[in-house]
Amino acid sequence: MLRNTWNFTGYITSDSGAVEDIYAKHHYLNSTAAAGVAAAVKAGCDIDSSLDKGHASTGSPYTWSLKDALDQKLITDSDVDKLLSRSLRM
Numbered sequence: 001m002l003r004n005t006w007n008f009t010g011y012i013t014s015d016s017g018a019v020e021d022i023y024a025k026h027h028y029l030n031s032t033a034a035a036g037v038a039a040a041v042k043a044g045c046d047i048d049s050s051l052d053k054g055h056a057s058t059g060s061p062y063t064w065s066l067k068d069a070l071d072q073k074l075i076t077d078s079d080v081d082k083l084l085s086r087s088l089r090m
Contacts, residue, residue: 011086013047033065038074046083
């Protein structure tokens with residue numbers, strides 16, 4: 001991952017709705033929401049947001065589907081610890 005190549009220590013965020021696009025619009029590997037979220041986490045995306053539910057929306061695909069990805073063992077607690085650590089450091 002480029003994060004390691006460049007010694008980047010910050011966080012990586014998606015454009016609004018980009019993680020949701022993985023499974024809802026692009027049908028990446030015909031994935032479910034949990035699989036799409038897992039793909040984004042594994043790719044190094046620390047923060048996601050969504051405008052799909054309107055400007056008053058709270059949360060993101062991570063809020064909605066991260067637990068499912070964990071329950072289905074698509075990601076590990078260690079994966080979540082890494083993204084939380086980078087996000088909270090900001």
